[in-house]
Amino acid sequence: MTKLANDTRVFKINPKIDVQNVRFNNRYGFNLAGHLYLPLDFDAESQYAAIVISGPFGAVKEQSSGLYAQTLAERGFVTLAFDQSMTGESSGPVRNVASPDIFVEDFSAAVDFVGMQSFVDRDKIGAIGICGLGSHVLTAASVDVRIKAVATSVMYDMSESMWDGLNHSKTASQREAEKQLLADQRWADAEKGQPAPGLHELPFDDQNHPQQSRVLFPAQLPEDADPVTTEFFNYYRGRAFHPRSVNSTTAWTATSPLSYYNFGLQAHIEAISPRPALIVTGEKAHSRYMAEASYQRLKDPKELVVVPGATHTDLYDQMDLIPFDRFEKFFKENLQ
The missing domain is CATH 3.40.50.1820 (Alpha/Beta hydrolase fold, catalytic domain)
Incomplete structure (x- = not known):
């Protein structure tokens, strides 16, 4: 020590x-x-x-x-x-x-x-x-x-949230779309020889398409940010920013949800x-x-x-x- x-x-x-x-x-x-x-x-x-x-x-x-x-x-x-x-x-x-x-x-x-x-x-x-x-x-x-x-x-x-969504909001069709996105990401990672960063809990657009990002929280809080995002942003990007924190500076590997789907x-x-x-x-x-x-x-x-x-x-x-x-x-x- x-x-x-x-x-x-x-x-x-x-x-x-x-x-x-x-x-x-x-x-x-x-x-x-x-x-x-x-x-x-x-x-x-x-x-x-x-x-x-x-x-x-x-x-x-x-x-x-x-x-x-x-x-x-x-x-x-x-x-x-x-x-x-x-x-x-x-x-x-x-x-x-x-x-x-x-x-x-x-x-x-x-x-x-x-x-x-x-x-x-x-x-x-x-x-x-x-x-x-x-x-x-x-x-x-x-x-x-x-x-x-x-x-x-x-x-x-984390298993429930990734599989089911916050407040059990994820639909079966959204989950299938998310699994396809993750399958495509695995091909991309295999071809490149290294994993890409991405969101471990994916938002969906108006057409029910999962959205991806290379950082969990941008440098500036979006004007339309929801209260939960705002709360996390204020902690990780604000009062408790740390350069080694995943949440402060980057994101998990994009395929991380796969493990949580399979591990309850x-x-x-x-x-x-x-x-x-x-x-x-x-x-x-x-x-x-x-x-x-x-x-x-x-x-x-x-x-x-x-x-x-x-x-x-x-x-x-x-x-x-x-x-x-x-x-x-x-x-x-x-x-x-």
């Missing part, structure tokens, strides 16, 4: 919290980049509860996950914020490929890493997934029983029980219905927190709205 150098975190940094650059491998051989946060008054001879954190989908550890990690380290936990494989500072010869299987594995690899630290109690490891990584962390926890308590913040089911995240989340789950969402979050649907499927013990007045991206970085007291209470009670 080395001290954090070239610090590019986009949130207010607490200089009293020791944070270190770390690297670790997942079982597929990808080398993952993380920031390990140590609690105040850290004692290397003690044994701490630990929490691994990733998300949102397309973000990096210098954004929301790092803010969560720092805040929970202030409250006594060892925390690890990490970049998913093929994104940020993590390895991968093909950049910005979204893979549900690999991203789920990355959470377990993060558990491997923290559990190997002499100052972490292996029986006291929890996990948090933010936004789209919330669906991945629930999937990881359903089979990795080393995750003793799991929480999500503004959970977003959250297939067995009922199996998390009897380990506890905390589902946090915003009253005004466009993703709220996804979080509540997951909560309904989970078995006890479980807890749902709906933050009054909060939108989806409010719970990325708005300190007056993120219910850190609830996160702290949940993990302290369940990582005993």
Whole structure:
């Protein structure tokens, strides 16, 4: 472990919290980049509860996950914020490929890493997934029983969203048109020898034709942008811009949706029980219905927190709205 150098975190940094650059491998051989946060008054001879954190989908550890990690380290936990494989500072010869299987594995690899630290109690490891990584962390926890308590913040089911559309809005004909576009893209990628960037959730024009773009968010917000696009734009291109973030600067590989079509995240989340789950969402979050649907499927013990007045991206970085007291209470009670 080395001290954090070239610090590019986009949130207010607490200089009293020791944070270190770390690297670790997942079982597929990808080398993952993380920031390990140590609690105040850290004692290397003690044994701490630990929490691994990733998300949102397309973000990096210098954004929301790092803010969560720092805040929970202030409250006594060892925390690890990490970049998913093929994104940020993590390895991968093909950049910005979204893979549900690999991203789920990355959470377990993060558990491997923290559990190997002499100052972490292996029986006291929890996990948090933010936004789209919330669906991945629930999937990881359903089979990795080393995750003793799991929480999500503004959970977003990436498989459901790509296959079904936001609010189940995608029609069967739209899905067929999208699959044909992706098939054509595969031919183009094969002929060129490299993947093209593109949207992981495709909008449709008035003739029901799927639309493609090489960036998720342009440099300027379109005048006719919808509220959800505006909200994401203001976070990724505005107050939390980071040059390594997929959402801030580029897009996923255009064929990324294919993996999510074939991999149903959250297939067995009922199996998390009897380990506890905390589902946090915003009253005004466009993703709220996804979080509540997951909560309904989970078995006890479980807890749902709906933050009054909060939108989806409010719970990325708005300190007056993120219910850190609830996160702290949940993990302290369940990582005993």
